[in-house]
Amino acid sequence: MQVIPVRVEPRGFGQTSRRDAWWAVPLGVFLGLSAFIVYATWAAFQGEHYTYGPYLSPFYAPELFGDSPHAWFGPKPAWWPALAPFSPALLILPFPGLFRFTCYYYRGAYYKAFWADPPSCAVGEPRKGYWGENSFPLILQNVHRYFMWIAVLFLLLLAYDAWKAMWFADPVTGAETFGIGVGTIVLVVNVVLLGSYTLGCHVMRHVVGGTFDEVSKHPVCERAYACSTALNYKHQAFAWASLFSVAFSDIYVRLCSMGIWTDLRIL
Amino acid sequence: MAEATFRIWRTEPGGEGGFQEYRTAVSDGMVVLDAVHRIQAEQAPDLAVRWNCKAGKCGSCSAEINGRPRLMCMTRLNQVNLNEPVTVEPMRTFPSIKDLVTDVSWNFRVKKGITKIKPRKPDFADGTFRMAQRDVDRVQEFRKCIECFLCQDVCHVLRDHNKHEEFIGPRFLVYAAQLEMNPIDTADRIPELKADKGIGYCNITKCCTKVCPEHIHITDNAIIPLKERVVSRYYDPVTRLLRLFK
Ligand code: SF4
Ligand code: SF4
Ligand code: FES
Ligand code: FES
Numbered sequence: 001m002q003v004i005p006v007r008v009e010p011r012g013f014g015q016t017s018r019r020d021a022w023w024a025v026p027l028g029v030f031l032g033l034s035a036f037i038v039y040a041t042w043a044a045f046q047g048e049h050y051t052y053g054p055y056l057s058p059f060y061a062p063e064l065f066g067d068s069p070h071a072w073f074g075p076k077p078a079w080w081p082a083l084a085p086f087s088p089a090l091l092i093l094p095f096p097g098l099f100r101f102t103c104y105y106y107r108g109a110y111y112k113a114f115w116a117d118p119p120s121c122a123v124g125e126p127r128k129g130y131w132g133e134n135s136f137p138l139i140l141q142n143v144h145r146y147f148m149w150i151a152v153l154f155l156l157l158l159a160y161d162a163w164k165a166m167w168f169a170d171p172v173t174g175a176e177t178f179g180i181g182v183g184t185i186v187l188v189v190n191v192v193l194l195g196s197y198t199l200g201c202h203v204m205r206h207v208v209g210g211t212f213d214e215v216s217k218h219p220v221c222e223r224a225y226a227c228s229t230a231l232n233y234k235h236q237a238f239a240w241a242s243l244f245s246v247a248f249s250d251i252y253v254r255l256c257s258m259g260i261w262t263d264l265r266i267l
Numbered sequence: 268m269a270e271a272t273f274r275i276w277r278t279e280p281g282g283e284g285g286f287q288e289y290r291t292a293v294s295d296g297m298v299v300l301d302a303v304h305r306i307q308a309e310q311a312p313d314l315a316v317r318w319n320c321k322a323g324k325c326g327s328c329s330a331e332i333n334g335r336p337r338l339m340c341m342t343r344l345n346q347v348n349l350n351e352p353v354t355v356e357p358m359r360t361f362p363s364i365k366d367l368v369t370d371v372s373w374n375f376r377v378k379k380g381i382t383k384i385k386p387r388k389p390d391f392a393d394g395t396f397r398m399a400q401r402d403v404d405r406v407q408e409f410r411k412c413i414e415c416f417l418c419q420d421v422c423h424v425l426r427d428h429n430k431h432e433e434f435i436g437p438r439f440l441v442y443a444a445q446l447e448m449n450p451i452d453t454a455d456r457i458p459e460l461k462a463d464k465g466i467g468y469c470n471i472t473k474c475c476t477k478v479c480p481e482h483i484h485i486t487d488n489a490i491i492p493l494k495e496r497v498v499s500r501y502y503d504p505v506t507r508l509l510r511l512f513k
Contacts, residue, residue, distance in 0.1 A: 017334030017354045104491055108471040118423040121474035122334055130428040134467030142502040145495075202487070206495035214450045216399035232487065 013126040014119060022120040029113035033106075036243055040093070043250050047087035049257040050250070054165045055183045057250040058190060062157045063088045070161075092154075096246075099151040102144035104202045105239050107133075145203040155191070155198050162187045168265075180267040186252045190245040197238040200231025268292040271344070272352040273302055275314065278363045287311075288352060293344055300328055300339035303355060303367070315365040323480055326415030330367050331356040336417040336478045358420035371416050377435050381464070384446050385454035398450045409445035409489060411481040412438065418475035418485060424468045434465035437475035437485045444489035447496075461497045466490070 016022065043050075043059050050057040051068040063070045065077050066088035076086050100106050111117045118125050133141055165184045167176040198204070209215040209225025216222055231238065255261040271293045278284040289306045300318055307314045319325040321340045328339040333347055333354055347353050361369035390396050418437040424430045435443075443464065447456050460466045471494075475485045483489070499506045 017331060017356060019333045019348065019351075020335075104471050108473050108486070111470050112472055117470065118427065118472065118474070121421050121423075121472075121477060122331070122336060122426070125423060125427045128428075130424065130430070130468070132424065132468035132470050134465060138470070139467065139502075142498045145498065145503060202491045203495060206492060206499075210492050210495065211499070213448050213452070214399065214402045216402050222401075235487075 011124040013116070013124050015124040016120075016122055018120075018122060022123055026113040026120055029109045032240070032243075033110060033113065036247055039247055040097075040250075043254070044089035044093050045085060045087055046254075047085075047089075049254045050089070052183065052253050052256040052263065053181075054167055054169070055181075055187060055253045055256070055263075056161050056165075057253040058158055058161075058187070058194075058246050059089045059093060059250045060087075061161050062092060062154075064091050095147065095150045096154055099144075099147035099198075100239075100243070102141050102147055103239065104144070105236050107141060145207075148198070148201050148203045151198050151201075155195055158187075158191050158194060162191045178267070179265060182264045182266065183252055183256060185266075186245075186249050190242070190249045193238060193242040193245045196231050197235070197242040199228060200233075200235045200238060201228075202232065202235075204228050205232050268294055269349070271302070271349040273306060274352045274354045275303065275306065275311075276354075276356040276363070276366060277314070278357075278365050284363065286354065286356075293349065295345075297344045298340050299330075299332055299337075299342045299344065299347070299353070299355060302344065302353075303339060315368045317368045324413055326413035329358055329369075329415045329417050329420065331358060331420070336421045338415060338417070338480050341480060358416065360420045360422070360426045361416070373431055374414070374416055374419065374436075374438065377439050378442065381435070381439060381443055381446070382454050382456050382459060384449060384452050386451045387453050396451050402450045405488075406445045406448050406450075408483055409441045411483055412441055413481060414438065415480060417478045417480065421474045421478045422469075423472070423474065424465075424470075430465065430468055433463070434468040437469070437490065439464070440466060440469070440493060441483060441485055441489045444493055447493065457493075457496055457500050460493055461501055466494055466497060469494070 040059065043057075050060040051070055056063065056068070056070045060066070061070075062072060064072050065075060067075055071088070080086050112120060116126050117130070131138065133139055162184070165187045166178055166180060168179040168181070169176050205225065205228040208228055209218065209221040212218060212221065215225050252261070256263045269292070270290050272288055272290050274286045274288050276284060277287050289310055291302055291305050291309065293302060300316070300321065303314070303316050307316065316328070316339075318328040318340060320327070323338050323341040326338075329336065330339050331337070331354075332339065332342050336358065339355070355367065357363040357367045357369045361371050361373065364370050386396070416438060419425055422437050424434050425436050440460075443456050443460060446452055446454070469490055471486055471491065473486045476483075476487070479485055
């Protein structure tokens with residue numbers, strides 16, 4: 001007897017036999033990322049209230065040009081086009097932004113939440129055509145490794161800012177003394193979370209040891225690979241925790257600077 | 268004894284198909300495969316279902332239960348809501364031969380197309396090799412695969428976009444990783460992974476990882492590390508330049 005196999009056709013957009021709330025996670029990702037993008041854009045265009053005492057908001061770090069004492073090269077440069085809006089954040093924010101945009105975890109998450117490709121596992125898709133990351137434009141996601149190196153540089157700079165957030169200037173004499181405020185802790189926690197996110201990046205894992213099939217023959221790489229792998233298993237959690245902590249650090253510095261919150265000195 | 272309703276996919280001989288409802292007695296500790304067997308024994312002797320071990324180790328009883336790709340023998344009835352009909356369908360990525368039995372032979376053809384292992388010269392005169400256990404552990408994870416093809420079923424590149432000709436699917440990316448990362452292997456699969464194996468089609472949405480009954484970290488440990496190797500070889504100008512000088 002000849003058997004004619006039939007293909008049970010995939011269904012249309014959003015159709016599925018799943019009974020659980022399959023839309024909940026993509027919706028949460030959509031709302032979480034949208035909220036961050038809206039807030040970060042708003043904060044980046046403000047151009048004020050991004051420092052408070054020794055604290056510098058991570059959205060504005062490093063401050064290349066600007067009016068605060070944290071600026072490396074002085075105030076807004078003369079060559080900046082008069083019509084273009086200026087804020088120290090606009091010069092640097094694209095780098096961490098693109099680092100996250102090209103991160104393997106975020107890619108998978110926003111392909112689902114923002115592009116419905118797929119809307120959720122085993123749920124019908126809106127479009128027939130598909131190129132994936134096999135051709136232009138998404139093949140460009142492979143630049144992620146370059147943004148990772150920039151992110152490592154930013155991490156070092158933010159760690160230095162967290163160190164500087166421990167030195168408070170005396171209002172009268174101007175002499176700097178060691179101290180710890182709630183803001184110091186906020187900025188240090190932020191660096192730790194960003195470090196856990198960045199060092200657990202898949203590219204880092206690849207570079208430090210993943211390229212070797214016998215990593216045990218390279219003892220230093222082996223240790224680094226084990227550390228990166230451990231962080232990598234929590235990459236999704238660190239992606240969200242560090243996203244939240246970056247935004248919260250900015251909110252903290254901003255509200256202190258605006259006089260709405262009072263920064264408590266612990267030491 | 269309590270009863271529950273099952274909506275089971277039946278493929279008609281003419282090539283059409285549809286759901287049919289069956290009510291059957293259920294008891295504590297039963298798995299979906301038990302219920303299907305009871306229906307087969309008492310109401311539908313012509314109902315086709317593939318199974319073998321009933322222990323989650325042979326990978327035969329893959330199906331979609333309430334829309335989720337799962338092993339029927341490892342899905343206990345207390346994990347599904349019995350107050351409404353439980354749907355049991357064949358894997359949608361593969362054609363149904365009859366009822367819940369699908370034709371997965373495409374997978375066997377794909378597997379044959381992957382470059383075989385090519386061991387280096389033995390380390391010792393007696394033909395043996397020495398490897399560190401921790402290096403072996405990495406590929407050992409991939410060897411846990413039971414070829415249930417649930418990951419192939421859920422992968423939207425195959426399921427929704429029918430890229431069977433251009434993309435080998437998560438199961439065989441795991442297999443390629445198992446060979447490619449093997450400490451004694453000397454073959455090079457990076458060119459084929461980029462070209463006809465289509466690794467670029469995977470958009471790392473991790474549905475495969477979520478359904479794997481062996482809990483293999485398919486995306487994080489197999490696919491992404493292979494993608495990184497492809498990037499180093501083909502897309503990263505710096506590593507390409509470095510190779511020129513080597
Ligand atoms: S992660 Fe890649 S291989 Fe796995 S289901 Fe998604 S697209 Fe398919
Ligand atoms: S990788 Fe996991 S889901 Fe895929 S075939 Fe193997 S055991 Fe099944
Ligand atoms: S993979 Fe997420 S940061 Fe690189
Ligand atoms: S019968 Fe063997 S895995 Fe289910």
